[in-house]
Amino acid sequence: RSNVLFISFFWIFYNLMVVQYSFSEIFGTYIWYMIVLLKAFGVIFGFILELLLEESLLSSPMEILGGLTAGLVTFGADDFVDFLNAYFIELGIMMFERTYVGDVVDTSVKYIESRMQKLMALKIGWLSSNNDFLMDKEARKEQEMRERKRKEQEEAELLGENNEKDKDKKDGKNEGDFDVGSSGSDIYISDDDDEYDLDDSDNLDDSDQYLEFNDSMDEIDKMKPVDKKDLDKNIKKEDDSDLPIDENIEVQEVEPLLESFKGYANDTIVLFINPLFIAIIWIFYDETLVASEYGIRTQDFLYYFMFSVVIIPFQIVIDIFFQNIVEWHFKLPVHDYLDYLHFRFASRTSRWKGNEENPNLQVGVNLVSMDQLC
Incomplete structure (x- = not known):
């Protein structure tokens, strides 16, 4: 809890600093570069939040706050036309980020993590004394030797148990063969005529059967009867259209799927909260002083609010198309996972x-x- 509170305060402080910086004239003059810079910082801080919190359900609200801040600072444009241009530039950056930047940053973060682990191991070796480092190295070797011996012992015990089971099975089979008092070559003929009558339970199967045998087998006794139905099943399985849907999707890698859906959901939430956010600034114009710092008059807020409402259905359609593009680009089994x-x-x-x-x-x-x- 203390970790979440500390990171939350830090994230609020960072967003307040961004808003304060957006009040400056430099931000309005170079707003296009500032939007690109904020997007880059947003991607980097998003991965840092996940690493620090180790829980996407906790980092998602903070990412939504970052999206609201990125939408708010576009008010720093000189006029409404620049505000519209800033919005569409931000939309294009978001599409490029979903398709390419996210995967590149994820690969880079994994590479940095692997290097950091090696760096920490070297750091431990440098900070500790030489004797302690050698002792730790020898202790690790002894532990590896003990683990190797334990595994070999377990494998030997398992092999011995299997040999004993096989021996017991062979002994049982030999005892069953000699239960009958003859060698198996004697023929017994009964004088009772009833023995030649077929019982009702003796049903003859006239269905076609196929014999599956190995060419290397010389004895006819080793031939295995195979039913025609089994062969038909094997033939049907070769057809891809008859194969069942992969229900073992859990074994596959689903992290890219969840990350894609999480980003889409966060952006959609920002889209719906943004009109409410603008309405609060509009209603509490004198209390917040945000709009006055941007130089936006009260009567002009109607255009900003109407734009944030009207753009919602079009933004949803664009997000749906780009979600399909991401699915096709990364070959994600979205429908199987759903x-x-x-x-x-x-x-x-x-x-x-x-x-x-x-x-x-x-x-x-x-x-x-x-x-x-x-």
Whole structure:
């Protein structure tokens, strides 16, 4: 909790500094460069928030606050026309970010994390004394040797148990072969005529059967009868159209899917909150002093508010198209994953999915709660 509170205060302070800087004349003059710079900082800080919080459900509200701040500072444009241009430039940057920048930054962050682990290991070696470092190295070697011996011992015990089981099976089979008092070559003929009558339970199967055998087998006794139905099943499985839908989507990598949906959901929430945000600044014009600092008159706020409302349906259509583009570009199995989520929700063990005790631990640590609630 203290970690969340500290990061929240830091994030609020950062957004207040951005708003204060947007009041300056330099920001209005170079607003196009400032928007690009803020987007770059937003992507970097978004990954930092996830690393610090280790939970996407906690970092998403902070990312939404950053999106609202990025929309607010566009009021720093010189006039309404520049405000419209700033909006469409920000929209283009957002589309480029979803398609290309997010994947590049994710790869870069993973590379930096791998390098940081090696750097921390070297740092520990430098800070500690030489003798302590050698002792730690020898202790690690001894631990590895103990682990190796333990694994070899477990494998030997497992192999011994398997050999004993095989021996018991062979002994049981030999004992069963000699239960009959003859060698198996004797022929017994009964004088009772009733023995030649077929019983009702002796049904003859006239269905076609095929014999599947190995060319290397010389004995006819080793031939295996195979039913025609089994062959038909094998033939049908070769057709891709008859294969069932992949229900084991949980094993696949779903982190890109969840990250894509999370970014789309955060931007959609910002889209719906933005008119309310503008209305609050408009109603409390004298109390907030934000609009007056931007040089926007009270009567001009009607145009800003109407634009934020009218743009919502068009923005949703654009987001849908670009979500499909992201799915096609990264070859994400979105529909398979949604079918799997529908099946998992229908077969949930608890009415509220947050109370389930079997989360999907195969996804990243920061996405476990989000995947559980999907």
